[in-house]
Amino acid sequence: MQLILLGLPGAGKGTQAQLLAQRQGLLHISTGDMFRQAAAEGTDLGKRAQEYMSRGELVPDEVTIGMLLDRIQRPDAAAGIMLDGFPRTIPQAEALDAALANQNRAIDAVLYIKVPEDLLMARLTGRWSCPNCGAIYHELTSPPAAKGKCDRCGADLTQRADDRPDTVRARLDTNRTWTEALADYYEKQGKLHAVDGAGEPDQVTARLTAEIDAVSAAGEKA
Numbered sequence: 001m002q003l004i005l006l007g008l009p010g011a012g013k014g015t016q017a018q019l020l021a022q023r024q025g026l027l028h029i030s031t032g033d034m035f036r037q038a039a040a041e042g043t044d045l046g047k048r049a050q051e052y053m054s055r056g057e058l059v060p061d062e063v064t065i066g067m068l069l070d071r072i073q074r075p076d077a078a079a080g081i082m083l084d085g086f087p088r089t090i091p092q093a094e095a096l097d098a099a100l101a102n103q104n105r106a107i108d109a110v111l112y113i114k115v116p117e118d119l120l121m122a123r124l125t126g127r128w129s130c131p132n133c134g135a136i137y138h139e140l141t142s143p144p145a146a147k148g149k150c151d152r153c154g155a156d157l158t159q160r161a162d163d164r165p166d167t168v169r170a171r172l173d174t175n176r177t178w179t180e181a182l183a184d185y186y187e188k189q190g191k192l193h194a195v196d197g198a199g200e201p202d203q204v205t206a207r208l209t210a211e212i213d214a215v216s217a218a219g220e221k222a
């Protein structure tokens, strides 16, 4: 199977991609992880990617497409792939379709993990840390006993700039633009499957698994 996972930041895409790839025996490919690894190794590709990543911009298509197509042509990708973070532009989606067609393969399904806006905001802006002792809290999953105060040392908790509501909202807006464009692209191909991403991670995994099983059963019947 060739699957793509779509979802806005905070939808749990990375975690689910890893779990599902393991369950389905697919190679999990995250272009973000590939760029981070290349940057850590200091390769030319990594240095180039780092310039864009540090500005929060997309790495140009000519770099990203080449890297991804090379990866999916290696032997360990032959049994199937679970793409996470790729494609992010229509040219990337088109290049992927063309490359898979050359190998007599195709995307089987695109799973779009949907989470209501207010829940995404709560997940992404809930993190607070203690400037004094380094303790980390999350309003949803591990709140401090007294709001805004560290349980361990009583200091006032602080929020990272990246986690502040205005920054998070801007990030969601940018991501929504390309995510919706890709959702449309795959909807037109009849491959888009929306999955409810609210609730506990294992509930979401169960919904995604049911969707994949349905796609797989339909494929076997055809």
Ligand code: AMP
Pocket: 031, 032, 033, 035, 052, 053, 056, 057, 058, 059, 060, 064, 084, 085, 086, 087, 088, 089, 092
């Ligand atoms: P991620 O971990 O998926 O959020 O990716 C981290 C960063 O890597 C992104 O902010 C982009 O700068 C870059 N990146 C990852 N995947 C792509 C892609 N498909 N197209 C362009 N840039 C990407």
